[in-house]
């Protein structure tokens with residue numbers, strides 16, 4: 362089993378690339394953003410709980426995310442690997458993920474960060490707002506999500522660098538070129 366975390370700010374292209382990676386290596390793509398959005402659109406109790414938080418660009422609680430991850434692992438006991446997209450986003454989530462994976466006997470193998478400069482990120486997120494109408498893609502909420510990223514998520518870089526499993530890949534250019542760079546960086 363291989364556990365890959367795709368790391369990087371909102372708008373870095375993690376979702377696009379995670380789908381391609383999961384397909385190529387036959388791994389399960391875990392997007393916590395997609396999971397949460399599905400709950401919101403179904404109007405489930407969990408969805409009702411997180412809707413306002415997501416719309417404001419804030420982070421959903423660690424406790425909820427950890428429950429979600431536990432159910433992901435239960436659902437995919439036979440998985441050959443996972444590509445995590447949008448998780449972990451806090452140190453607490455990273456530590457809990459490690460605990461869950463140690464329990465499964467398969468630690469995080471690699472963390473690859475998609476490097477994209479801030480101007481490009483904002484441009485991409487505003488474009489996505491026009492195309493997909495995501496309620497958390499307004500200019501103010503985008504700023505908020507970037508602030509949350511720098512405050513809570515970016516520090517995880519050090520956590521994974523200290524474990525010697527962190528790599529960076531340039532995330533600007535054609536989707537297929539970036540995908541190739543990612544595949545070259547993956548050390549199975």
Ligand code: ADP
Pocket residue numbers: 370371372393394395397414415416418419420421422426446447448449450451454497506
């Ligand atoms: P993006 O990567 O474009 O910021 P996502 O689709 O990954 O967006 O996530 C959308 C929203 O879902 C986040 O702004 C946050 O409110 C919530 N969310 C997703 N994953 C997490 C997580 N691991 N921890 C806390 N909140 C999360």
